[in-house]
Amino acid sequence: MASDELPPYSQMILEAVDALKHPDGVPQSSISDYIESKYGQILPPEHEDSLATHLAQMKDTGNLVLANNGGYLRPTGSESQSAPPKRGRGRPPKPKDPLAPAAASPANPARPRGRPPGKAHSADAEPAAKKPKPAASSSGRPRGRPKKVKPAGAVETGIKA
Secondary structure, three states: OHHHOOOOHHHHHHHHHHHHOOOOOEOHHHHHHHHHHHHHHHOOOOHHHHHHHHHHHHHHHOOOEEOOOOOEEOOOHHHHOOOOOOOOOOOOOOOOOOOOOOOOOOOOOOOOOOOOOOOOOOOOOOOOOOOOOOOOOOOOOOOOOOOOOOOOOOOOOOOOO
């Protein structure tokens, strides 16, 4: 079969970029013309689409660099090790403390949500008998606000002025 003799597109693209050596980068049309002139008889009919796909893939992986004018270049040493990868958005997570006890595994099992039932309402408790009310408090004072104390010198006559 003829496609067995065809090298991978990445190899053909790098060969074309090296052979053409444009200082401003090799345009896609020049790369396509070079590949067609060298491998024209055995190229598949979807050559243009495959070339565009492989050029974009090689640009994304860093095997090729896209110049300002749209040409493709091989990366130089400074471009391949340029800026470090960008940080993600938002605040970074706190570093994990290896000495801290594991908070994820508590000693007691998780309690259910809500207020716990009272002792009288629990399922296993027997209904409690009514307790007699306690006697009045032993202090001898009545409940509530104390009565208003009248002055000692005031005498009620019963006559209104």
